Structure formats: C-alpha cells, structure tokens
Amino acid sequence: MIRTSGLTRHFTVKKRTVEAVRGLDLTVDEGELVALLGPNGAGKSTTLRMLTTLLRPTSGTAEVAGRDVTRDPRGVRARIGYIGQGNGAGHSQRARDELLSQGRAYGMTVAAARARADELVGSLDLGAVADRVVSSLSGGQRRRLDIAMGLIHAPELLFLDEPSTGLDPQNRANLAEHVRRLRAEQGTTMVLTTHYLEEADQLAERVVVIDHGRVIADDTPARLKAAHAGDRITLEFDHEQEAERAEARALGIAEGAQTERTGTRLEIRIDGGARLTPKLLRGFDEAHIPVASVEVARPTLDDVFLNLTGRSLREESAGAGTQERAA
Numbered sequence: 001m002i003r004t005s006g007l008t009r010h011f012t013v014k015k016r017t018v019e020a021v022r023g024l025d026l027t028v029d030e031g032e033l034v035a036l037l038g039p040n041g042a043g044k045s046t047t048l049r050m051l052t053t054l055l056r057p058t059s060g061t062a063e064v065a066g067r068d069v070t071r072d073p074r075g076v077r078a079r080i081g082y083i084g085q086g087n088g089a090g091h092s093q094r095a096r097d098e099l100l101s102q103g104r105a106y107g108m109t110v111a112a113a114r115a116r117a118d119e120l121v122g123s124l125d126l127g128a129v130a131d132r133v134v135s136s137l138s139g140g141q142r143r144r145l146d147i148a149m150g151l152i153h154a155p156e157l158l159f160l161d162e163p164s165t166g167l168d169p170q171n172r173a174n175l176a177e178h179v180r181r182l183r184a185e186q187g188t189t190m191v192l193t194t195h196y197l198e199e200a201d202q203l204a205e206r207v208v209v210i211d212h213g214r215v216i217a218d219d220t221p222a223r224l225k226a227a228h229a230g231d232r233i234t235l236e237f238d239h240e241q242e243a244e245r246a247e248a249r250a251l252g253i254a255e256g257a258q259t260e261r262t263g264t265r266l267e268i269r270i271d272g273g274a275r276l277t278p279k280l281l282r283g284f285d286e287a288h289i290p291v292a293s294v295e296v297a298r299p300t301l302d303d304v305f306l307n308l309t310g311r312s313l314r315e316e317s318a319g320a321g322t323q324e325r326a327a
C-alpha cells in the first residue's frame, strides 16, 4: 500500500538546511494500522505531507496506493483520505451537509454521497449531532466529523496527522475506539502520527519510531518493548547508604540488570523483573538492608525510546513547539 525508498525532504530556513526527513524507507501493507511515533520535530508530519502529495520530496521515491507521489499525485489523491492537524475555524454548515459537500467535491452523486454519509454518521457515532452546525460541535465530535470527511469517498488508505491532539483523555480514548471500529468494519489501511505513547501503544498494530527524520525502530508495540526495554523495579530506602548497598547486592543477584541510583531511590531495569523481585527482596533481607517500598512497572514505549536514543519522549513532547518554520 505504501513503499518509500530513501525518502528525503530538506527545508532552507535563513540559509540553513533543515533535514526534516532523511532517507526514510517504509513499507505499509494493505489493511495495516500503523502509527508513526516520535517527538515534536521528528519529521512525522513532513513524511505524511510527502505521502499525501502536499509536499514534494527533495529526493527518494514513494509509491502510495500503487501510484508514484511525484509522477501521479492526482492518482494518489483519488485513492487516499487525509486528515490534517486541526481544522481551524468553525463552519456554518450542518455536519451532515458538510459531509455531503465533501462527497460531491470528490465527484460522488448526491445519492451515493448521502448513503455514504449515513453510513459514516452511524459508524462514527455522529447521529445526535449530524444536524447541528459544525461550529457548535465539541472538539471530539469535530475530530470524528473530520475523520468521516476523510473517509467519504471510501479511500483505500487514510492518513491521520495527530488525530487526537487537543482532545481530553476521555475523547482521545473515544476516538481510538472509533478508529479501531472503522478499521474492523471497513478494512481501511490507516497511517497516523502521534506523540502520545499510550495512543500508539493501544491503537496501532505496528509502531514506526521516528527520530531526527529517520526510522529508528519498527515493530509491534509488544515486540518493541520486549526487544528494547525491560521491566522497571523502583525501590525506596530510608537511607542513601542502604540504596548504595542494595545496588551492589542487586547487581550480584540480577545478571545483566541496569541500575540507576538517585539519593534513597534505586531503579533497576531487567527482563522478567516481576518474577525477579521476590528474589531481590530476599537478597536484601539476608544482607539486612531494609526496603521502604517497591514498585514493579512493565516497560512502555517511552522506555523503548529512552533505550534507543537516551532521551525521554515524554520530556521532548512536553517542551514542544519552538521550532522555526518557513513556507
């Protein structure tokens, strides 16, 4: 469904070259639900904009839905749906009419557009708001309408750029549920970008981790976590000295463990941490090191990112949005 080779895009900002996407090789098969995950500025939107023909690659090739993005952009556009970041100003049309206009813009007959709009209003749970003007819809409803608009012409492939940005956690979960259902009901191949770790983890069958314009990992969330991150055991002690002794003891018990000590806290990363914890606690007990508290956490995609780059995706996303842009 998508095949890119060495896809690259540079921008020139104040005589400096920004390498937004550098030699991206990506394959997405029919029916997949893939998330491009990365911090702000990683190159996710630029990749999506090249795949949807909104931006010409500097070099490399991309074939989308069987057409080349540079040689046949119209052919690509006819076969895909694209939902960009946010939709700006409110609209004075009713939601259902907006959908019908969109269908007509794609050359559908009134009857076909109406039938398809009804179907999408049903699958995206828009029945209660379909006759309201768009500007009066909530963020979550608006986002669902955006998705319906992107799907009106029944594209084989749907691109969603940061679909849940700006939504509260409940609406985000709700949107994820709708995306999953759409996939199940309509079999549309979907590629979405996100910097929400939980969203990528729960929604996508495959996560492509992008950093500095390159793919640094590409697999199912479960396999990424198994390959790149262990469980995290966090221990608290009453005194720093105890944490120090516990660290030495832990390294003797848990071979291959990675430890990090901050004051009275000791963090241990290791595969199978949950099963190892009782053994560790027995070891500390034997050495007369009293443990104040213990917590075992399964790895997250953030741990994967941390392991691959030495940086946390959470911190990067929190401090987002200060990059320069030019047209």
Ligand SMILES: Nc1ncnc2c1ncn2[C@@H]1O[C@H](COP(=O)(O)OP(=O)(O)OP(=O)(O)O)[C@@H](O)[C@H]1O
Residues within 6 Å of the ligand: 011, 012, 013, 018, 019, 020, 021, 038, 039, 040, 041, 042, 043, 044, 045, 046, 047, 195, 321, 323, 324, 325, 326, 327
């Ligand atoms: N039109 C542009 N002009 C100049 N630089 C740009 C332009 N668009 C993107 N960039 C730069 O390219 C890099 C990648 O940006 P891009 O928007 O693709 O990242 P992203 O991963 O989608 O981030 P976000 O999560 O913030 O949307 C950034 O350094 C950005 O500043």
